[in-house]
Amino acid sequence: MKLLFKLEWKRAWHSRYSKWMLIIGLLFAVVAAGESFRTHVIYQLQQGIYLIQGSGPNSITQVWFGMDISTMFNALYMLLLPILAVLPYAPLLYDDHASGYLNQMLIREDRRRYFMVRYLVNFIMGGIGAILPSVVNLLIGALYAPVIPQIPSEMQAPISDLSFGAALFYDRVVIYILIYLVLDFVWGGLYADLVFVFLDHVRNKYILLALPFVIHVVIYYVVVYSQTLGDLDMISIIPYSFLNPMQWEVLKPLCVGGMTLLVFMITVNEAVFRNLRRDVL
């Protein structure tokens, strides 16, 4: 299995799709960092209000697009997360299916092992694709914004005592950020693995890649604009809401855990177990 994993991993990184992932992810991160620098430093310098008495420096959480409320990149990132996740490896899955490479590999390798390796590689590449812009943006932001928690009395953050991890945010901000990076990594992987659900039924590569994004957006709009679902407090279970470090809706660990488990079970079943019994793929 180790050799199989290495083979698929090399294929993933040498494909043109992973290069697209790197280009788009880095571009997103750099543009967001530039806009944040312009907003938080250059504009304030021009206005003469940068670091004056009483005005604390912009902490890392204010310049990182994960928590920056002054630019559009947080909303854009939350919207495009499924697309960033499916970019690196999911197209290869379709190509293998369409070209017959999959059948060739199944003759040579154990079915269960091969499907599991595909699932795993897709999960990891999807996670990397999802968090790459976030991590790079954070690293760029740390060059000019101190890595300190925000000062609570300045009321610049949407995190209050009612939010999840408020104590961490105002005391150990790095751990708070890491929690959300891990969550985004996991859900990036799950979004990438959602492709397995539709792989046998969709004959167009671009529609296949767009489907996780469509599901992501449709669930958001259905839950947010539905009176019934809103009354049942279903907003906590939609990824658009709980993946955002700004916590416009307070994160509920049980809801997040439940959703993660559910999607994981569906994708594993579709990717691995359903295909074990089939003769023709």
Added chain:
Amino acid sequence: MKKKIRMLAVIIAMMLLYVIRVAYVTEKYKPKKSISNSGEIVETVNASICLDRVELYTPVEFFEQYPECRDLDTYENVMLPSMQSVYMLVCDISARSRNREQGIDYSPYVINMGYEFFAPDLFATNSLTNEKDVSEETMDEGTKKLRLVYCIQKGYLSEEHFRKLEDLELTMQVQIYPELKYIHIGRIRDLSGEGV
């Protein structure tokens, strides 16, 4: 082989430079913090502040103690409808301006609540305050006595913290960035079963 070693050396050097830069920026802009005890005089940028007294009331007790506050619109409109989910924290402070000609132009404005183990400065209350001068006469020129009333509303605190207010360490922030100064109030009285 040499090429690989050279590349590795360049990467390590760049990472070191990055770490040095991040550490420099963080250390340079990190705020200084100091905490004083109540009763001590705290020197801020433009005033000397002393926290004289802190009391916590349920709304019924508060209006009995300070009937003059019934006239304030804010309390009539906000407090009375939600009397079961509110506590009133009253702080008496003395503030003396450094610049006696200008008078007091700075006063504490927020109470911070902190947990014992994690976040000493967590902002957990709303900052609904109403300054009410308690004395028209000043002890000497430039000194003013202020009574600050903080409304601790249930909707702004988690259920757990609201029920166990006595377990929280309170601090009052009296100076802002770059040198944060706090007055430690400590634990307030046992509130279990009262007004909730």
